[in-house]
Amino acid sequence: MIDPARMHALSPATIAIVDDVLDYARRRELYEGVPLDKPLTQRELVRLASGTITESGIGARRAAGLFENVLAPACLSTDHPGYLSFIPSAPSKAATAFDVIVSASSVYGGSWQEGAGVVYAENEVLRWLAGEFGLPEGAGGVFVQGGTIGNLSALVAARDAARRRRRAEGRADPTRWVVVCSAEAHSSVGSAASIMDVDAVGVATGRDGRLHGDAVATALDEHGDAVFAVVATGGTTNFGIVDDIASIAEVTSARGVWLHIDGAYGLAAMLVEKVRPVFAGVERADSVIVDPHKWLFAPFDACALIYRDPAGARLAHTQHAEYLDTLTDGADWNPSDLAIQLPRRARGIPLWFSLATHGAAQYRAAIEYGIDLARRIADEIQARPGLSLVRDPQLSVVVFRREGWSAAEYKAWSDRLLDEQIGFVVPSSHAGEPVLRFAIISPLTTYEKLIEILDTLG
Numbered sequence: 296m297i298d299p300a301r302m303h304a305l306s307p308a309t310i311a312i313v314d315d316v317l318d319y320a321r322r323r324e325l326y327e328g329v330p331l332d333k334p335l336t337q338r339e340l341v342r343l344a345s346g347t348i349t350e351s352g353i354g355a356r357r358a359a360g361l362f363e364n365v366l367a368p369a370c371l372s373t374d375h376p377g378y379l380s381f382i383p384s385a386p387s388k389a390a391t392a393f394d395v396i397v398s399a400s401s402v403y404g405g406s407w408q409e410g411a412g413v414v415y416a417e418n419e420v421l422r423w424l425a426g427e428f429g430l431p432e433g434a435g436g437v438f439v440q441g442g443t444i445g446n447l448s449a450l451v452a453a454r455d456a457a458r459r460r461r462r463a464e465g466r467a468d469p470t471r472w473v474v475v476c477s478a479e480a481h482s483s484v485g486s487a488a489s490i491m492d493v494d495a496v497g498v499a500t501g502r503d504g505r506l507h508g509d510a511v512a513t514a515l516d517e518h519g520d521a522v523f524a525v526v527a528t529g530g531t532t533n534f535g536i537v538d539d540i541a542s543i544a545e546v547t548s549a550r551g552v553w554l555h556i557d558g559a560y561g562l563a564a565m566l567v568e569k570v571r572p573v574f575a576g577v578e579r580a581d582s583v584i585v586d587p588h589k590w591l592f593a594p595f596d597a598c599a600l601i602y603r604d605p606a607g608a609r610l611a612h613t614q615h616a617e618y619l620d621t622l623t624d625g626a627d628w629n630p631s632d633l634a635i636q637l638p639r640r641a642r643g644i645p646l647w648f649s650l651a652t653h654g655a656a657q658y659r660a661a662i663e664y665g666i667d668l669a670r671r672i673a674d675e676i677q678a679r680p681g682l683s684l685v686r687d688p689q690l691s692v693v694v695f696r697r698e699g700w701s702a703a704e705y706k707a708w709s710d711r712l713l714d715e716q717i718g719f720v721v722p723s724s725h726a727g728e729p730v731l732r733f734a735i736i737s738p739l740t741t742y743e744k745l746i747e748i749l750d751t752l753g
């Protein structure tokens with residue numbers, strides 16, 4: 296029987312659905328030895344899980360059962376200690392548990408009027424991060440979906456600021472705007488440039504793999520005031536290399552060019568005292584990003600985007616429409632106005648809860664663990680015949696080769712490792728050479744786990 300309110304009313308049936316779902320959430324949170332799992336093919340999933348969308352519904356029991364027994368096992372558990380590819384995610388139990396609350400509370404995180412409480416809590420986290428990065432009191436921002444949107448939003452704000460300045464001086468736009476970055480910059484910077492229809496100029500790094508101020512100065516000489524921003528990377532995705540931000544900041548400050556720090560993966564390492572000096576210069580940035588879903592132990596998806604001058608970013612990003620006037624006419628802090636988005640989940644709240652619960656010292660220790668483990672396993676790799684490091688690890692990424700293996704042999708080994716549920720380590724490449732890469736995020740990834748994987752390399 297169809298009743299319009301059946302899905303919403305507190306009937307015994309809806310209460311049973313909520314109970315079942317929360318029971319499953321609790322079970323999954325408390326799994327001992329999370330399975331790594333692996334994907335199924337489209338054909339297998341059609342066979343096992345088709346026909347779920349029907350006119351009358353298949354019922355919660357069947358749908359949830361299908362999720363638990365078929366769909367979830369066909370997804371890698373990104374929090375498995377053997378998940379070492381790309382940049383893993385290892386959310387804390389407090390963070391994943393509280394993510395459920397973000398949905399259960401039906402809060403909206405786009406405006407102060409609607410979500411003052413969650414916006415306030417998110418801002419507490421952003422302010423704390425800004426302080427760790429050495430940014431001034433007035434710095435602020437918003438949690439967006441990921442580093443890709445974070446970089447794009449920051450660059451849009453940077454170009455808008457450059458454009459406004461030129462207009463104020465009575466000058467037209469350059470024929471082509473230019474963003475300067477390192478040749479090692481993340482693909483999302485090139486993608487942002489393409490979306491914005493601007494040119495991305497990739498400057499060669501030094502022998503140390505880092506972008507330096509003198510190379511940036513040369514690029515600025517060449518492209519003049521068509522350059523609206525310089526992007527420095529605070530921990531490259533492939534190697535975890537931190538650009539020479541201090542020397543780059545000297546150059547951008549002297550020339551009045553916006554400095555953006557892409558720290559999606561690595562900037563979290565600034566929380567660790569002994570690593571902080573590597574990031575000198577971040578305090579002079581106009582904008583920075585760091586992904587809590589990478590090394591700040593929050594669930595997907597969350598990128599903290601922080602501006603030195605949020606008011607300027609607001610000018611670039613605020614959407615104006617009659618139905619929004621009540622929000623945009625006031626002086627309230629509306630997260631929607633600081634990036635490319637309008638509606639938004641309060642995606643900073645799981646991090647807020649976990650950080651408030653455990654305290655910053657716990658975060659520092661968990662991040663430092665990954666850095667120390669990377670160092671330790673790098674030494675072991677260097678010591679093993681047949682294996683060699685491609686580069687010394689700076690943060691928690693270790694890139695190495697198995698001498699004499701072809702790309703096909705790496706691939707076959709990697710598939711076998713996943714099949715045997717030991718680990719998820721996909722081959723990568725560097726300068727045309729196939730290589731292996733451990734990206735260590737989870738504090739549950741042990742030295743013994745990494746040794747177990749190395750032992751399979753023959």
Ligand SMILES: *Cc1c(COP(=O)(O)O)cnc(C)c1O
Pocket residue numbers: 382440441442443444481483528530531532557558559560561586598
């Ligand atoms: C991961 C990463 C990005 C992209 O972030 P997403 O959250 O995956 O969109 C950008 N820059 C760097 C350096 C990264 O490591």
